[in-house]
Amino acid sequence: MKRRWLSAAPWRAVTDSAVVIGLLAIPLFIAKAGVSTPVLHSGLALLAPVGALVFAIRLRPDPDETNVTAYELACASAFNLVSGALALSAMTIIKRGTAAELPTIALALSGGAAALIIRGAIHSARRWQDQCRRSYSWRLTQAKLSVVALLALPITFGGALWLIKPAFVPAGFDWSFASIITMVVANVIPGLAKTAGISAGATLLALVLALPLARISARRNTRRIETLVRDTIALNDGERPFPETDDEEDELAQLRGDIHKLAAELDRVTTDLRIEQVTNKRLFDSQHALLDGLANEIKEPIAAISRGLDELNNDRHLDNLREETRRLQVLVEDIFTLARVEVDQLALRPEPVDVLDIINGLVESIRPQAWERARVEMITDIESGLPLALADQDRMTQVMRNLLQTALRRTEPGGIVVVSAKTNGQALIIEVRDTGKGIEPEELPYVWDRYYRPKESHAEGTGLGLTLVKELVEAMHGEVQAKSTPGEGSCFTIRLPHAG
């Protein structure tokens, strides 16, 4: 329903009003034989203002609101052309030898002006509504004024009727269709128009007189609301404390009290949070410090033992000790790296790295042990002319060592571990494949988890190795992937970005 108002395109509004004018003209044409020519002309001339009303309440507001006046003038002119043309051509058709009087013709041509006046009134009403929406004191003013209007309208209308005493139904009326039309055009409409005009004028006068009073009275009532709003804005800007009471005990005073309580609660929670934040930060810092201290405390003695062992003479027991110390060193390094990754403290220095060097170096050093301990063969399959990877040299070594150690642990005696490296144009792809027992598909997603160890595994290892691989590779903007065929072996893939 609401969409019917002020929603039509200009051509649509003009058409609608023309249709209404046409419909209203039909009774005049039907009755024209029994109606005098001046009455007929007056009736036709009156159709223009009626059409103007339809047009004004149908036409939508200027869509882009850039030039409202031009839009309204253009639309009103278009309407005036149509309604004027309609009224004048109707008059010409039923001329019957008598020319229409000048005022009648002027009325017939007044459609556009009437439309502009009505549109102006609609615009003013909208602006007034906007004002009321923005300001509570204006809303109160409107409420007071509407009481004035509600009282003034019937009183002034009744008074005007009594004063003018318009003769709507003349004496000796014969109730034929033609005389009803004549009565409406010649008596009812002029009479009503005169009465309504006087009544509207008087009401308007009453409203204009009442406006200052209504305004003053409204302002008195809204002053406390304005103070409350000012205090709330100040509260938002950080001003404390929020004034708790005014002298009244009404809903506004209640609202003020509630805001005061809320502000106090907000301050309490904020303070608590801030304290917790400081505590957390202190805890975090102390953990960093602990990590650094612990790392040195553990690494230094091991390094000292390792150095001491190197200086002793060669002996099988010493070799064992040396090997165990080296394993301990690697393990400690892994544990602390992982802990640093977790607290985001790991310093990575990404640089162009030749993975061929890393792989070859590691395989050279691990291959003899792999054969000696487990009869596992290690082979490499590296594409020639491989581009450099963007990675941290030390961390990348750690990653590859862990992958190789994990693969060795999975592989049964007599098996094979293959390290291959190739590129797909965008990334470097390094694969470590083994011929171990493989991983069941349902276990595969968990191999990267901390402390994960394969089921029925008698293998040594902390279960941290693959977690470290994943964390480090992802920290170097790479990806990891694990595939496996149970009974045949597994394949661990890492992808690293090319350097440059």
Next chain:
Amino acid sequence: MDRAEHTKKANGSGQKLQWGPITLRPDRRQVRVDGVLLDLSRVEFRLLHLLLQHPGRTFNCAYLEEIVWEDQTGSEQTVYKTIERIKMKLGKHSEIIESVWGAGYRLRGDQ
């Protein structure tokens, strides 16, 4: 694991082994393919026996050499040649033994 243990394992149990069309009877040192008796040398039999004990598992050449040629007269080249001979004797079933990355052999796991 040390070598003696593996040797025992490879020659150990006298149970009949079957994999696809191949049947191996350790007690009689007999291998039949589709019921037809194969004429295998001692190392060929030992090699096939080891593979049949662990279908799907890969053995690298150096390991095979160490386990199968106990007297240490073998070499990786010997392993390769022995495998080729076994495959030839298996005839249309030669595909059952497959090479893994050129560094070892296994029985196909999907039989």
